[in-house]
Amino acid sequence: MWRHISMVSTMNDSSDVFDAWWGWPPPVLDPAGPYADSVVVLAWALFAMGVLVTGIVVAALYVAIKGPPHLKAKLGGERTVWIGGIAFPGVVLTGLLVWGLTLTASITAPAPADAMRVRVTGHMWWFDVEYLDASGDVLLRDANELHLPVGEPVVVELESGDVIHNFWVPNLSGKEDMIPGRRNELVVQADRAGRFGGVCAEYCGGPHALMGFVTVAHDRAGWADWMRNRTMSLRPAVADQDVPGELTAITGRVAQTGNEALSGRQLFMESGCAACHRVGGTEANGLVGPDLTHVGSRLTLGAGILPNNRGTLMGWIGDSQSIKPGNRMPSYDMLSADQLNAIAAWLEQQK
Template identity: 55%
Template sequence: MSQPISSSLAEALSGWPPPVLDPHGPFSNTVTTLAWVLIALFTLIFVLVCAALWVALYGSDELRARLGGEGVVKWFGLIVPSGVLLVLLAWGTVMVAGMTTIQGDELRMRVSGNIYWWRVSYLDAAGKELHADANELHIPVGRPVVVDMVSEDVIHSFWVPKLGGKMDMIPGRTNRLKLQADQAGVYGGQCAEFCGGAHSLMGFVVVAHEPAEWQRWRDARLARQQAQPAPAAAAAHDEVQRGRQLFGEVGCAACHRVAGTTAQGLSGPDLTHVGSRQSLGAGILPNNRGTLIGWIGDSQSIKPNNRMPAYRSLQAAELNALAAYMESLK
């Protein structure tokens, strides 16, 4: 059963011009320029073919004889197309070369594709993980970001149309792609390679902050990630405490990690900061108490074939408590 995507992701992936033709960074601008050149060439070729067809059907005998001559076929059937393709190949290779080259001053991240969500790791200069997240990337405006892309199961494809190109994520291989936002905002991303039944419901958002704001966000995340115990563990609210207890009792901790607690599962998204995310289920739902309850209770009816089991046996009060605990994890 298909569900509407979250409002932030829907807005980021809609509007006019469409995101693929509305670049907001230098790397997406490169892709858009290449796309417009290809569109222009396609249009020119279409017009020429239509003109040739008109001549073949309605032109004079002399024009038709010229059109079918050996020289025309040689030049416009072989030499000109080969030359155009070679020029496009060389020009395109030069244009996109900088989209994967590491200069050394970029922000480093790693994104792992899973059925059907994204594992996000923020890295230091040496490639060591500083803190983890899922389905949401936070980047500073005006700074290039190198994203190491891997897959933990099947082939996925990472694509943020307004910020960069498209790159496949292949099991056993690490590919790299650069992103950069020239202005603050929320940018939508999507898996662009069919990866199973819920492929179309595998989205994410990239949140671009002004540099000072991003630094505050990063410092707060690092502090919370290393907190002992995690902030929610000290909460006095009875419902939150009950939810924390249920989190371990019903088996959530076996698949999910919450920094500063005994929950250290790795097969599902890291939930250390789930309460502050803009969406749930890899971009398909807005993040609030109601959607948390619905996702915990029966995620299979929202995103079929995902790897989280449905918890239909939980009572309403238990679902509320778990949702309250999730909301507290910020």
């Protein structure tokens, strides 16, 4: 549906991105991988046992108040206390404990050593995402979006840049804290392709409720495509230089054409944006705010809160404080409409 309107505005297939957080069954009861599976099974077992025990208690209460005298006498007998008060809970709780620990042991089992690793760092109020290569070096950077191949365990290294945050993708795993000065590891795995909403699940001040991210699980072909596009954009700083040889093939996909976008690029550098934001392949190398190298292909803006199109991009730059009050980016209300438009046009090209 979006394709025939893409001529009006360069946009992403973000039409239903916010469905990733909603829907029925709710994500927390809709596991998409083994690590969420065991959590959901445990939750249902807990619920079922709760219902069973409540039923027994209510029935006993009814008998105690309105039941025939011989049942009342039985209920108050020593035998009932031994069986119902000690033996039953002892056996059931011990059994449940053993079963529960066995079931959830897989959650903390170490991931295969060769598993893909992604470092996600919580910041007030967004997520920095770094894909690591086998030697632990940063292969590519992104923000507020986590892309995974289907069917493979991925180790997420959780860190924090300021206060305690918490990483939670209900479809894929339980919650795990992001603690300053520590590295927690969480293994996630998606067994079906799709988008899964994630949130910060630990109150971290101010606009905590507006701190989210999208997890996108790609099938094999989709993952290869995504990886190829992204690693090709690992462009060295040659965007504006005439470099002979094969490098031009790489920089060729860095669309920096059109007067509007070029003036947007200049404005981006001159208005201070570059002090906080990095755009790979340009002189913009700020690390305080989200990396914007791929902002044009991102599904959301403002950390999982707005759809990504020219209008929301301009609205965010022009007055992000009215959208996400207290966020660390000032409202650029000194920019004119044309300037906002130009910057947005350039950022849209950063795929």
